Amino acid sequence: MKQSIAIILSFLLLSVSFAEHDIDIQTHVTGGEHSAGEGGLGEWQGSFSLDYSGNVPISDNVSLLLNQSIDGMTEATEFSPMREYNHPAKSISYLGLGFYGAGVVQAQAFSELFFNSEYIGFPVDQTFQTHLIDASMLQRSRNGVDLFFEFPIKQMLLSGNLLYSDLLYDYNRSGDILLNQHDADLWGSGLMGVSFAEEKVWIKAGGLLKHDLNEFSGYNFSKAFAGIESNFKLFKKKLDIRADLYGRFYASTLLGEKHNNYADGIGFLPRLRFYWRLKARTYLKADLEYEIAPANSGDLMVKQRYELAFRKAWKNYTSFEIGSWASMGGFTPRICMYGNSNVHFNEKFEMVYGVRSYLFGAYSKSKVENGSSDSKTTYIFDGYNYYRTDIDLMLRQKIGLNSGSDFMKHMALYGGARYRIYSPIDSYSDLFESPNVSTLRFYLGVTSFL
Amino acid sequence: MKSIKGILLYCAAIAVVVTIFIACDPGPTAGTFLAVDQNQCVGCRECVKVCNADAIVVLSNKAYIDLTKCVECLKCIEACPYDAIE
Numbered sequence: 339m340k341q342s343i344a345i346i347l348s349f350l351l352l353s354v355s356f357a358e359h360d361i362d363i364q365t366h367v368t369g370g371e372h373s374a375g376e377g378g379l380g381e382w383q384g385s386f387s388l389d390y391s392g393n394v395p396i397s398d399n400v401s402l403l404l405n406q407s408i409d410g411m412t413e414a415t416e417f418s419p420m421r422e423y424n425h426p427a428k429s430i431s432y433l434g435l436g437f438y439g440a441g442v443v444q445a446q447a448f449s450e451l452f453f454n455s456e457y458i459g460f461p462v463d464q465t466f467q468t469h470l471i472d473a474s475m476l477q478r479s480r481n482g483v484d485l486f487f488e489f490p491i492k493q494m495l496l497s498g499n500l501l502y503s504d505l506l507y508d509y510n511r512s513g514d515i516l517l518n519q520h521d522a523d524l525w526g527s528g529l530m531g532v533s534f535a536e537e538k539v540w541i542k543a544g545g546l547l548k549h550d551l552n553e554f555s556g557y558n559f560s561k562a563f564a565g566i567e568s569n570f571k572l573f574k575k576k577l578d579i580r581a582d583l584y585g586r587f588y589a590s591t592l593l594g595e596k597h598n599n600y601a602d603g604i605g606f607l608p609r610l611r612f613y614w615r616l617k618a619r620t621y622l623k624a625d626l627e628y629e630i631a632p633a634n635s636g637d638l639m640v641k642q643r644y645e646l647a648f649r650k651a652w653k654n655y656t657s658f659e660i661g662s663w664a665s666m667g668g669f670t671p672r673i674c675m676y677g678n679s680n681v682h683f684n685e686k687f688e689m690v691y692g693v694r695s696y697l698f699g700a701y702s703k704s705k706v707e708n709g710s711s712d713s714k715t716t717y718i719f720d721g722y723n724y725y726r727t728d729i730d731l732m733l734r735q736k737i738g739l740n741s742g743s744d745f746m747k748h749m750a751l752y753g754g755a756r757y758r759i760y761s762p763i764d765s766y767s768d769l770f771e772s773p774n775v776s777t778l779r780f781y782l783g784v785t786s787f788l
Numbered sequence: 789m790k791s792i793k794g795i796l797l798y799c800a801a802i803a804v805v806v807t808i809f810i811a812c813d814p815g816p817t818a819g820t821f822l823a824v825d826q827n828q829c830v831g832c833r834e835c836v837k838v839c840n841a842d843a844i845v846v847l848s849n850k851a852y853i854d855l856t857k858c859v860e861c862l863k864c865i866e867a868c869p870y871d872a873i874e
Contacts, residue, residue, distance in 0.1 A: 477842070480842060486848070488848075497848055498848070499847040499848045501845060501847060503842075503845075505842055521857075523854070525845050525847055525852070526847075527847040527848050527850075529848070546847070546852070548852075548854065550856075557856040609827065627825075627827060643825070663871075665825075665874055668823055668825075668874035669822050669823065669874055671874075672871075672874065674871065
């Protein structure tokens, strides 16, 4: 068992801007330590990213949409300090047109290219228990088209999104390698709404579908829903009540979604929210959500979420809030308690402090964040988090520390540095690496709105 | 004094919620896989960035998990700043 520590170096950034075009180039050097075998001396890792986004007007109602990002990382192997990065380099490109008038229509083609990727093993669930099989996937590229539209027309709303994507990959199972496999999917969502009574009541209907376009046609599913949303203010507008009720029909040809315990059929989603202004700048919020749906077991599946929060603010923008929410019926039942404060000393200096703590058997996470800012110029922060789960071996107990500073000058020049330690505090399985990770990252950018 | 009363009232309300929460345990019919709470999701794509399996798509600013691709690494739960994945 080894370790070593590495630390960090340098950075470079260049940013060039034109009218509504932004280019950021960032480089990072990251150090980490891991216990990947005898003699391990830790690992150095360099990374960079380049992002470009452009919205180029062609006419009053048409714009050319451009987005390009390139990310790269050295030493992103199976022993990477950050196991989630199995693509040492990737390029993501979006190119399309946007039409703006009574509504918005955006049509974009995208291409994600993964360079020098590694095969990565993955767990496969077969009997509701996660375990590893000798199989791995090497992803090569993902290409597709994204079409989005939205038309708010007086008391009506019409929106939708179609997404086609094709993932190209190689598949290795016990040495039997299948090259150039395709996984093509079509996703679609749509929503139509009509409002009444000065938009206090909405009736909405819509749907979601996924259609697998190749041999995995059994992986299709669809949902359709219809419901009513209402929002009323009572008691001289001191009490704001929102009440929603949706019914939805769910149908799946398969496996994947049915593992989620949803059976085909009709479910209901009631939701109630109260927002009560006790007095000036003092509020109490209560939120109740349910999802009641038929389950594969034949019983009813009941998902619940409750939230209660209290917020107090003062004239000088200082505020604090405390709250709690609890959810159950999902994969990770949780109770969360949180508090946030913002002490506003003057226009140039304020301090924020936030605490979140999650409780409940299988999942817990506590997090403390603290920050102070010198209005729009400097933000200094530090934080702590602790994470623990009994749900899955893939996630181990770990503790993290964050510290850093960001700055921004006239909304044009920005930058910062952050240091992060992320360390496992238990040993859970030989199947998975349990690296310690420490990183130091510098970055700098320039944006122009000329 | 009114503030103290308010806080006490608030704490009592939390106790009631927690009691309801524990009392209403739905038992084994709970969902067994990840799901996105569409009311909490704002489509920030933080989950997409960390997903190793290309299992998350965002449509009209809402994330959806494709369970046929999900490998249950649970990184999306950690990544979600809005606690929308559970």
